[in-house]
Amino acid sequence: MSRLLPKTAFALGLFAGATLATTAPVPPAATTQVTAERIGDGIAAFLPPGVTAYPHSLALLRTPEAEGAVPADWPIRPRFDRHDGKTRVTVTVPQGADLYGTGEVTGPLRRNGESITLWNTDNFEYAKDDGKRLYQSHPWVLGVRPDGSAFGVLFDSTWRATLATGSDIVFESSGPAMPVIVIDRASPQAVLKGLAELTGTMPLPPRWALGYQQSRWSYTPDTRVLQIADEFRKRRIPADVIWMDIDYMDGFRVFSFDPKTFPDPKRLNRELHARGFHSVWMIDPGVKIDPGYKVYDSGTAQDVWVKDAQDHDYRGTVWPGAVVFPDFTRPQTQQWWSDLYMDFMAQGADGVWNDMNEPSVFNVDGQTMPDDNRHRGGGELVPGPHLEYHNVYGMLMVHATREGIQAANPDKRPFVLTRSNFLGGQRYAATWTGDNASTWDDLKLSIPMSINLGLSGQPFSGPDIGGFSGVATPGLWANWIAVGAFYPFSRGHTIKAPQQKEPWAFGPAVEQTARIAIERRYRLLPYLYTLFRQSSVHGVPVMRPVFFADPRDPQLRAEQQAFLLGDDLLVVPAFAQHPALPQGIWRTVSLVDGDRADPLQATLKVRGGAIVPLGRIVQDSNENSFQPLTLLVSLDARGQAQGTLYEDAGDGYGYRHGEYRLTSYRAERQGDTVKVSIAGREGRWPAAARPLVVQLITDAGVIAARGKDGKVTLQLPRAH
Template sequence: MRKNSMLFLALLFVSFQLAVAQTSSLVQPDVAIFYPKDFKAYKTLPSLAVTQDVSQEKPLPANWAVKPQFLQIEGKNAVQFTFPEHVDLYGTGEVLGDLRRNGTDVTLWNTDNYEYGKFEGKQLYQAHPWVLGVRKDGSSFGILADHSWRQQIVLDDKVTFISEGPSFRVLLIEKDSPQEVMKALGELTGTMAMPPLWALGYQQSRYSYYPDTSVKELADEFRARKIPADVIWMDIDYMDGFRVFTFDPEGFPDPKGLNDYLHDKDFKSVYMIDPGVKQDSLYSVYQQGTAGDHWVQTAGGKEFNGEVWPGQVAFPDYTQPRTQKWWASLYTDFMNLGIDGVWNDMNEPAVFDGPGGSMPDSNLHRGGGDLPMDKHLRYHNVYGLLMVRSSREGIMAVNPEKRPFVLSRANFLGGQRYAATWTGDNSATWDNLKMSIPMSINLSLSGQPFNGPDIGGFTKSPSPEVFANWIALGAYYPFSRNHTSNETEAQEPWAFGEEIEQVSRTAINRRYRLMPYLYTLFQEASQTGMPIMRPTFFADITDTSLRGEQQSFLLGEDLLITPQWAEDLKMPQGDWQEISLEENTDKYQASVKLRDGAIIPVGPVIQSTVDYSTSELTLFVNLDAEGKASGSLYDDAGEGYGYQSGDYAMLNFEANTVDGEVEVHIEQTEGSRTMNRKFKIALVQDGAVTYSEWQSGDTIRLN
């Protein structure tokens, strides 16, 4: 009887996990691709994540370390990876939870998740079928499940991807470090484009600033109070009845005049555009969409309608090339009003009265070009990506001389090519403040370097204490925007009284002083795919005690950012020296520490990036044990594409100590952009800073 029971259990296990044969090949020396034997390309390809040609077929080396097993689990196609030793796991995109992802699972199904209240926050606005693994010795791998169907990632002692779609291929990157894995991911999925400089500035938003006079007053307040800022955002209330590409005739009667006013005050404007188009026979956008047959259809072939902010809406089918072109064309008149950037929201897509808050899985996307006709279950996770791709193309067609800026709530792995992102509808709580760090880091470790949460929290009203701590940390997010709901108290930097206003001013001043360093990091991200916001363990990938540290983070390679509320920190070894970027300080400001052996360029306090210049820079220097340090600076016009034809400068800094004198040698190694520059050395030693006088030339000395 016992023997029969064991046989039954074995058969049951086989029925749940049925192995599928596979083929494999080497795409490049450290990247392999694996296909199940029953793979049918038209069911999952073309890839909307992978941009690199992976058609090369070289034999997989016999010693290749990590190989998948293709399975069926409860009738679903799956792939599973097992490891002979413990591996720390990261990535999986936009998720709640600890930085280290071991012991968790994530559902990849883009979901409008207010306050992260559904599915324990494990199913949010974006889908990244990607896992980064780091072994004890620092050697690392990355796993990319290359399909867009709804799927689940289960991370226990194995890594398992379980799909609700057909069989799919998997790419695996094997490198000596997680940094090299991130660069390889950038090569496979593309890197973000260089953004306009203004997009790195501090940004102020609310749902909503209404009417336009309140927007002007807001701009005036920032300038009068000398709190630096670059962007003011327009949420949906600027529209006429929430109809996209329109303006409320009472609240926003002269949008061009408003944008001109903001430009005169050195502000940029970003306006929201949702995908849902109001079902209104008198509305030109709906008329055009219907005449052009641009809408997503039901399974029965009729126009699908669902409820969003305007009421019943139709949804563009971005899988159709003609729809992509039509949607892009809608931005022509819109951007010609002087609008600087676009915010694509609700593009999971969110449908208030739809199943699970979206449209039915059975809805029909008709495809075209490379994309085949298929149901929504296949295209749901890439709906936002396809939208922002079309939006970006339309913006670039209107303003070919400017770099576009698009922010998207929904996206997919590889979507960093088209848009920046934020982490959706968070809340003004201590928990949400603290979890913003691992959330943003794991987004960064999933190929999306330009991201951040709503500073201060979107829902609920923060206490002065929460807001002060959040703005002091938020100055160092790659995307730094204060945004709140229409149901909350005011959340501008001065809304909490004089003390918190000064805290905010100090924090934002520090961000603007770091702009030369930040801009250099963005250029690196655009070239290599390296994150801007990095986990602390990147400082020493062999120090396993750092693997779970999620209160601090690295900004680039050289700065360690630690909020004041952090407790029981795990610090990387080395002589990390705290630097002061402002004379003002308080109990809220995050600690900024400079790595030994590093030089970073820092500018003066400015009120917006319109005033940005690299003509006078302070070089913060922290010498290593050998009396040496190095760093770099990237500089270009901050706008346009002149840098692509050589109008940029890459400067390298090398510090040496000779007979007690510190010399910093400056060399322009790339680009034709030249400027007269003055430098000052700020030598950081034993908690103190020694400054040189301003000097010009190729060598700066500090006696």
Template structure:
């Protein structure tokens, strides 16, 4: 802390005399400015339940917000020590460490991140994680949806173009503890369907429907695992949402049925812009139900998007949310598996700011008050995906919904996964994708990833292979490219690139038992699936800025081939020998000392084939010869897991010079499967296997 002790003390007293500041949990405080108006901010979009004061803020509390308000704009300043490392702010460009940066939280359709110097992107996360040199950590949450800026060039300075807002500050012993506290405040991701963790192929656009079938058949013929094919806007009739082009997609039900026969799932895009067409049923319904956002004169706002002139649902209205959800009923009955909500910043082409005017009116209803678009802009996408998810769930109540959203807000992980928007096919953007996804992960959104291969411009084979070789370890794993660009399916650049891509994707499917277990941890505790390397040793300051390598969970270290002199955690991390022959593309994957990681014995061509009947336990004992790990398993879809129909197994290992021993115990759940295991003991880059066993204790003799 800057040592202005007297000033800090006086500042603290001013804040603590505010109307309701106090502790809401151990080491979590909420601070209110004296002129806070709850109706201008509540109910909160980020925080899932209203805050309850449980105690006074202790005098030794050091992070004290200093509030300001000039009658129009609000400010918050928090003094921090110069040696604190800052992370988060959600979807951001630039370095992993956010010190010295500034961002503008105003959701913006930002093609290849070039507008506004890359400081405005598609999502807004008013959240920061701070880590001190001793490994203790704090979190700063501005509970504010209004247009706002974060300036981290000195201390933490927030400027909001709206009324005064409250601040929540978390103090914990480690960044991991802060992430768990954040999850308790803003919620976690819902448990995804297993198929959403598979490799996914997309393009703007696969057209006509026979080209979709061709792509699916090629994956199966070439033995490249994949689970999903995506439909961009060209499947629609004139870009009218919830319709199909009669020439290109004459029978979507049959297309989806054909994909299912090949063990593929389908995801279709739905945008918020509704074509203003008097002969179009969705427009007729929305107009009759008064469902549109209004301009400042009280008329339905009209703006240009892909279909031409469009109107936009006002998702602040409960009636509109219900109507929007109802539109998915017949749509999902066509055999559609997932939905992609795009352009929902919302993007508007014929506007200086590429969105609707800040003075537009949202009428609200229920818990949400009427207010201008400046208040609701950053949560427009979040409200959309919430209604979409509810509609998909109602249409298919026995299945876990999957929604992908381009725009979102802090807390929106409760409704949708995300990706990092329209990136570029270049080495710069490949390398940028790692810190982008890490900062999203450190902002409560663990289900995220980039467009593998890059969306805009032409990829080449070398770039695609390297991007696939690292992209298979991102939580969300999708290859996506734009119109008028080179095709970038795994086979598009010849046998060498195809083989490299196949090897990488095979690895992801072998790691599915471990990856699915990580998603369960994200669902239950908010633990990031993709983690920065400094999580391995929060006191090793050399790791704080490492942004080429990353952790998958806490047990696997991912090192790209292209990483230059990366800073790696100490200890004897062992390299996992996935293949007998190495190529020039595959990432090095290292197993943490003291870890046991469950992987599949075989490579599945899709998650339809996935099972945990035969599991290999990769083990790397620590210096004391100890190791541990877990395996989560359920039905892969549906909600039986909420009734206890799942299994959680814990593995406890020990090793000495003569023997490796692993004890297996089911600790949770009623799901009972006949399963066999074998140990894969990794030492000095070599792997030694035990025999298969169904016993609760497996041993591997090391005697020669």
């Protein structure tokens, strides 16, 4: 039996430095050599001296199983040692390799020469450590060699750590020695698929979650929420979701509603649904200490709270005042938390927003609970200090949240947004990049931040469009929405302040820029949904770096203004200065009347050889946008193009049982005509009898034709 196979070894204390249960058996003699085993195609696991079995991992889907010895010529091998009381792992970076990933931090897309702290932190305006520690931790580095081949290094530790990426990748942890997994494959895309094999993929979200979303701290009272919804519809600006921040609660008590300002949440949700909107409501982890408040009383009765070093319930201060925090390492606590969503979701809520879950604690050093607080564990999680579980507190919370929403609405796909998370947390929640500011710097930073989150396994992310804090100028907000319409998660949000930041708040010109930008997103929903499905299956990002177009082109490696959506669409913000763009055929396209004339709109280019599916402009995703379906066709040098379209019910789980349709389209030039046909279909979703519009994008302009889906022929103009 392989030394990597036993899953219970960590729980029994066989992992060096683990907290031992009093009944744990005596561990076997420690090894003195690094254990290296293949655990997948191009994937190797390295166990440090003293570790005899792969521990239970919160980052990984399952405990790795060994498949044989690592080849002698394996190029990336970690070195383990202790340094100044810390565990240190060193990985030599291959000559000329460019580094990426490292999760959610500020800084450039290319991570060479960076140093970050992996310690989830409430970091308003990214002020602490210049944003080098934020709300999430991803102990992961992606490397791309000059020849385009790639590798990834996963440091499987939840403890507080630093990660430096110089000539060596150096990971220093305050915890015990940890396993290191190395993926080595032919391309960065293949490495990310390997990461997804290890840590899982994002579940396919409901289609409405891909629409534009509007938030504020806070829209209150409930009549104001409906005013915002009506304003979107009156002004014909597409939108799908309105968000409720903490002011809907009764004294900031989670799972409660203010009886004066939100007296009937079920009615509010019903009226939002009637207008074509979904709603997402905030739930924080801190539970107000208030005897008679049923959440506090039931949690106390079941002894669910995190303990301090003296084994008392730890008390901190957050929005409600004095609070206690659920200990999500305990299966009983997870079940208790999940059960709270049954009544909450019965009010008609569509999604949940877990915030402040680093966890954030006011008025204390470090803005979180003490390192020596106690988590009692259970199941596969051993008891341990907060120092061990801090970075996964938010991840454990959103896992329990997702389970609760799923149990409450078993026929719907859950939508959860979280501020705090950990590597692998894409399995449970989407994310946004926290409390940014209304500055040009934060607008420009948002692109490499979102790309690197995708390169760290989290494809569903985006910043607060327009900036959370501070005053946005009309020009800044207009530029932000013009590019923000293409983030995977597209939400405008702002702090509690006099300035309004809805699309119409900056005057008619900015409103029109916003309308065009958001309409472009809605036309792209068929393409975006196809990309999200691809990501949910294979783990590739939705928002991709430009160098994915050609990983061997060194000129593309540092480009962080322009980006790709999938493989076929290139987004170049209006503010981009001298962007490095991929070679080959990339043709500029128009999606909405006026988008080429508005100087603030991002330029969109379609790759030669691609077919991009489009819908019509709709006001929300409940409308059928596929009547007609439009295919943008851009032929390659051989006169050919291919593309796919994924369709299903948009919610529910029928797609898991074949109730979907994945259509492959093909275009081919034949003399003076271009024929567009269906190359193949997958799934049992009935074929739609719908008109099809084909727009052939050429260097000379657009040639359009109409016909039936899969049977369109375009006549090319004869050369004179």
